[in-house]
Amino acid sequence: MNENEILNNARKVIDSSKCKVCPVCNGAVCGGMIPGMGGIGTGAAFRNNYEAWTKRNLVMSVLHDANDPDCSLNIFGQEISLPVMIAPIGDIASQINGGLSIAQYTRAVIDNCMAAQTFASIGDLIGFEPFKSAIDQIKGRAHRVLPFIKTWDDEEFFRKLEIVKEAGCRVVGTDVDSAGLTGLRKSPVHVSVWDERKLKSIVHRVHGFQMKYIVKGIMSLEDAQRAVDCGADAILVSNHGGRVLDFTQGSADVLEKIADKFSKHAEILVDGGIRTGADVLKALALGAKMCLICRPAAISVHGDQLNGLKIYFENIRQELLHAMRMTGCRNLESVSKKVIV
Numbered sequence: 001m002n003e004n005e006i007l008n009n010a011r012k013v014i015d016s017s018k019c020k021v022c023p024v025c026n027g028a029v030c031g032g033m034i035p036g037m038g039g040i041g042t043g044a045a046f047r048n049n050y051e052a053w054t055k056r057n058l059v060m061s062v063l064h065d066a067n068d069p070d071c072s073l074n075i076f077g078q079e080i081s082l083p084v085m086i087a088p089i090g091d092i093a094s095q096i097n098g099g100l101s102i103a104q105y106t107r108a109v110i111d112n113c114m115a116a117q118t119f120a121s122i123g124d125l126i127g128f129e130p131f132k133s134a135i136d137q138i139k140g141r142a143h144r145v146l147p148f149i150k151t152w153d154d155e156e157f158f159r160k161l162e163i164v165k166e167a168g169c170r171v172v173g174t175d176v177d178s179a180g181l182t183g184l185r186k187s188p189v190h191v192s193v194w195d196e197r198k199l200k201s202i203v204h205r206v207h208g209f210q211m212k213y214i215v216k217g218i219m220s221l222e223d224a225q226r227a228v229d230c231g232a233d234a235i236l237v238s239n240h241g242g243r244v245l246d247f248t249q250g251s252a253d254v255l256e257k258i259a260d261k262f263s264k265h266a267e268i269l270v271d272g273g274i275r276t277g278a279d280v281l282k283a284l285a286l287g288a289k290m291c292l293i294c295r296p297a298a299i300s301v302h303g304d305q306l307n308g309l310k311i312y313f314e315n316i317r318q319e320l321l322h323a324m325r326m327t328g329c330r331n332l333e334s335v336s337k338k339v340i341v
C-alpha cells in the first residue's frame with residue numbers, strides 16, 4: 001500500500017466530525033475540534049506549529065561527499081535508526097472514532113515502530129484499566145516504549161508509574177501541560193499544574209526506579225530551567241499539538257533558545273506540526289536530538305494497522321536522507337545551524 005492508499009483507507013474508518021484526514025495535516029479546518037484531532041479554540045496554536053516549520057528554509061550545499069547519509073543515533077541508551085518517533089495519544093478511540101481500541105492501537109504502534117527501528121510511545125487517559133490495557137501490549141519490548149503519564153494526583157500517578165516500571169520501561173515521561181485538557185481537569189481524578197517541589201519529588205521517584213524522565217510540554221526558557229533544576233533527563237518542547245492553550249507560539253519558534261541553553265544538561269526533543277523529513281532536519285538544526293509526530297502518524301495506523309506507520313516512517317526517512325544529502329550532512333552529528341535560514 002502506498003501513502004495515498006493508506007490515507008484513503010483512513011478516511012473510510014475515521015469519523016469526519018473528528019478529523020477530516022486532510023492531504024496536509026496543518027490545522028486549517030479543525031480549530032475547536034476536540035474531542036477529535038483539532039486544536040483548542042480557534043486552532044491558532046496548531047496552525048502556528050505547522051507554519052513555524054514552513055517559514056524556515058534549508059541552505060542547499062552539493063559540493064561535498066555526503067552521498068550516503070546516515071540518520072541513526074544513540075539516545076536513552078538505545079541505538080535507533082531514525083531521529084523520529086510517534087508522539088503519545090491517550091484516548092484514541094473517542095478522539096478519532098476509528099474503530100481501534102486503545103489496546104489494538106497500541107499493539108499496532110509498537111509492532112510498526114519496532115519494524116521501523118525507532119521508539120513507540122503510549123499516551124494516558126482517564127482511568128487505570130484503559131492505561132493498563134495499553135501497557136499490556138508492551139510484552140518484552142519495553143526498551144523501545146516510552147509511556148507518558150499525566151499530572152494526576154499522587155495515588156493515580158504512582159499506580160500508573162508502578163505498572164510502567166513492572167513492564168520494564170527504561171524511560172517514562174509526563175505531559176506537564178495536561179492541565180490544559182479541560183475535560184481531564186474537571187474529571188473526579190483530575191490533572192493539575194505541578195510546582196517545582198512536586199516535579200522534583202516525581203523525578204526522584206522515577207530515578208529511584210532506575211528510569212529516565214522526560215518532561216513534555218515545555219514552551220519557555222523559564223519552564224526549561226525548572227525542569228532541568230528538578231533533574232529531568234529530557235525536555236520535550238511541545239504545546240501538546242496546540243490542544244491545551246490557544247495562541248501559543250509554534251514549537252519551532254522556541255526550540256532554538258531552549259536547545260542553546262539546555263542541550264548540555266538534558267536531551268532536547270520537539271513536536272508539533274512536523275510533517276516532512278525536511279522539517280525533521282530543520283528541527284535537528286535548531287538543536288533537537290529527536291522529533292515526535294502525532295496526528296499523521298496516528299492516521300497512518302488507522303489506514304493500515306499492519307504496515308501503515310512503518311510505511312509512513314520510511315517516507316519520512318527517505319525525505320530526511322534526501323535533505324541531508326542536499327545540505328551536506330553526512331550524519332546527525334554533522335547537522336548544525338549552518339543548514340537552516
Ligand SMILES: Cc1cc2nc3c(=O)[nH]c(=O)nc-3n(C[C@H](O)[C@H](O)[C@H](O)COP(=O)(O)O)c2cc1C
Pocket residue numbers: 036037038049087088089090091095122123124125148174175216238239240241242243271272273274292293294295296
Ligand atoms: C488526539 C490527540 C491525543 C493526544 N493525547 C496525548 C496524550 O495522551 N499524552 C501526551 O503527552 N500527548 C498527547 N497528545 C499530544 C501529542 O503527543 C503531541 O504532543 C502533538 O499532537 C504533536 O503535534 P502534531 O500532532 O502536530 O504532530 C495528543 C494529541 C492528539 C492530537
